[in-house]
Amino acid sequence: MSEHIENETSYSSSHYRTPDGAPADIVIFTITSTERNTGKKTLPLRELQVLLIERKRWPFVGQWALPGGFAKETETIQACAERELEEETGVSGLHIEYFNVYSKPGRDPRGWIISHAFFALVHESLLAERRAADDAADVKLFTAQEALAMNLAFDHNEVLRDALERIRHSMLTTTIAKQFLPEEFTISELYQVIQTVVPEFEEQNFIRKITSTQSRKGLIEEATDQTGQPKMSNRYSQRAAQLYRFTDYVPQLSIYS
């Protein structure tokens, strides 16, 4: 067997070129809801949005980019990403997930810089507050389609595309929908959130399938008040709708069963 690179590259051989930085970039997703002003109560319009920042320094001055920053030697890449996310939202403990590394030579004019990409799912209320509190014009939400059509800095178009693919897959296979919903939500809200991220998603008998606790093994459960009475909401319609909450059940999928 041939020598392994890791043996050849010993501690003393510092004549090898080393990277010029290890950044984390974050695709911050949120779903905004805007009221439709008909006379009647209606379901809001929901849109999948991405937070971008306008660059002020070389390289890519004036272009929009994903937020991010360089990791320090004393922290993990994940910690770096969490720190950046907190800087953008003012809140910690949000859902953040690593999804890919970007290392194409020349991707960053500043040198050999391998970027680590995360996506975060944030409830709109957090970003709305943040934007309101800030008067800088260089941070904005764009719809996913808008952002994809822009000419982003670095290879961020590719990063964003990959992130979208990932979130679409996760939306259908995990319970990340809860990141975009209040603790207690109606079936329509859940359905709308799924459709916002995955427009192709369509289930005629959605309410039936998801509430038939036998097959879904209790993915969601009815919300009740202290007296055990079912909690209802009429924020979107005259007729009140049952509120549900996610349980902690983690569904296991399989193509073979």
Place this chain on the structure above:
Amino acid sequence: MSEHIENETSYSSSHYRTPDGAPADIVIFTITSTERNTGKKTLPLRELQVLLIERKRWPFVGQWALPGGFAKETETIQACAERELEEETGVSGLHIEYFNVYSKPGRDPRGWIISHAFFALVHESLLAERRAADDAADVKLFTAQEALAMNLAFDHNEVLRDALERIRHSMLTTTIAKQFLPEEFTISELYQVIQTVVPEFEEQNFIRKITSTQSRKGLIEEATDQTGQPKMSNRYSQRAAQLYRFTDYVPQLSIYS
């Protein structure tokens, strides 16, 4: 909004500490089959194995580690991993997949070294040949359990644990089983491969579910010869078994439907 790190860390500020290398480590999985020597034809014993190398240099001299090596400035991390995999197997074009980054401070005594972990799925024939052709004693296959119980170099125990979790999940949700199977295989072979990676997997009516093309949408199809006759195999039993092949159908899973 506060300044972003990426703006503060401009091209000229090279006073920041930079990483000392960007390696890729590869968890090379294979499934070995060993004949049971009963008089009768039987299904072979299958085991999930991992390729490890014994380190010859500082750090962790004499300890077992995952194969890997440092990326060059002129290649992507993925290309580096593919190169390493080809060095181990002598073959290119194998299934290789990125799954995580490891960046805990101090994980590598040589410095600030952020490692990128891949897993590869290799048919046993490729590694068997390789081992036979090579007289070095520092490359070996271990069963997954053995490897996990060892004290591996760096944080490779953690990497291996994560890789195992990932491959177990992928085995049930994607068609990676085909990486461990010949082009045409029997239902028992497929079942055995799945069970080797995911011992908990048990389906009473496996053959029925997977061959009922209506629900599985033709995940696999019967292998036939030139005349359209079904191809059979009796390598594991007296009664010949139908051979199947994977189609290119990619199943879409959802917890909501």
Place this chain on the structure above:
DNA sequence: TCAATAGTGTCTCTTAGACATTATGGT
């Protein structure tokens, strides 16, 4: 009373899940 959302009835066909049973063919 209408609009917009919430939810149920009903039907057919398919699938899940559990077990029992039959098929094959070399040693």
Place this chain on the structure above:
DNA sequence: ACCATAATGTCTAAGAGACACTATTGA
């Protein structure tokens, strides 16, 4: 004839999928 593997029969209960239908209530 036996054994290990391959495959089918049969039954029940549950679910998928399609569509029509009823329920609620503020403006």
